[in-house]
Amino acid sequence: MPELRKDPIIGRWVIISTGRGKRPSNFIRKCEDTLKGGFCPFCPNNEDKTPPEVLAYRNDGSKPNTSGWSVRVVPNKFPALQIEGYLHREGVGIFDRMSGIGAHEVIIETPEHNESLATLPVKQVENVLWSFRDRIMDLKKDTRFRYILIFKNQGFEAGATLEHPHSHPLTLCAKIPL
Numbered sequence: 001m002p003e004l005r006k007d008p009i010i011g012r013w014v015i016i017s018t019g020r021g022k023r024p025s026n027f028i029r030k031c032e033d034t035l036k037g038g039f040c041p042f043c044p045n046n047e048d049k050t051p052p053e054v055l056a057y058r059n060d061g062s063k064p065n066t067s068g069w070s071v072r073v074v075p076n077k078f079p080a081l082q083i084e085g086y087l088h089r090e091g092v093g094i095f096d097r098m099s100g101i102g103a104h105e106v107i108i109e110t111p112e113h114n115e116s117l118a119t120l121p122v123k124q125v126e127n128v129l130w131s132f133r134d135r136i137m138d139l140k141k142d143t144r145f146r147y148i149l150i151f152k153n154q155g156f157e158a159g160a161t162l163e164h165p166h167s168h169p170l171t172l173c174a175k176i177p178l
Contacts, residue, residue, distance in 0.1 A: 002081050002100025004172075015100060017080040042164035044069075044111045051075040054105065055134055057127050070124065071131045072108040073169075079104035080170060087144065102171045103139055107131050107150075109165040116154070116165055128167070135169045147172040 002017040041049035044067035052065055055073040062068025081102030089098040109128045110120055117125065136148050152167045 001085060002079075004098045004100055006096040008094050008096075015080050017100060040113055040162060040164050042072075042106075042108045042162060042166060043113050047072075050106075051077060055131060055138075057131065067111070069108075069111060071110070071127045073131060073135060074106050074108070076104040076106050076168065081172065101144060103142070103145070103169070104171075105135060105169045107135070107167045107169065109167060113164050117152070120165075132167070132169065139169065139171050142171070145171040 002015060004013045005016055006013050040046065047053070047065045047067065051074045053069075053072050053074050055071075056064060056069040057071040058069050060068045081100045081104050083101070083103050085099055085101050087099055087101055089096065091097075107128065109115075109117055110124055117128065120128070132150050136150075139145055139148055149170045149172075150167055151170065154165075
C-alpha cells in the first residue's frame, strides 16, 4: 500500500508508492528507444486495455468505454495513491508516516497519439481544461480529500511511460497535518 512520509528535516510530506514499480518495463530501455510507437492503451479501440472511464467527452453519442471520445478520464492502472483503505498515522522513530489514501487518475487529452497539448486545436485544449474542472469538482465531493494536484509528465526524462498526451489528477487525503 502506498504511504506518505514526513521529511523530518524540512517538514514536507512525500508519497512512497512501491506499486508504481510494477508499471511496464519501459524504464529499462534507453531513453531514445523508449516512447517510439508500439502498442498504446490510450489510443482509440484500446479502451478495454484501461480501467473503465470515469468521464469522457463524446461528440458522436458513442457508448462509454468505446472509441468516439475526444477527452477520456480513467483511474490510473498503477496509482501513486489508492482510494480504498483507512487513514492511519503513526510515528516510526523520528519519522511520521500515514497510509496513502487518495485518487490517481489519467486524463487522456486527445485520441490522436502523436499530438501534444501545445499542438491541439483551441477547442480541444478547452475540453481538456473543462475535464480538469469536472474531475476536481467530482473529487471534491469525497470529504477525505484535501489536496488536488494536476500534473503532466511528458517524455521519458519526465517519467512518462506512455507518449500519448495525458495528464494526472492526484488527490491526497485530508488528515495531513501542516
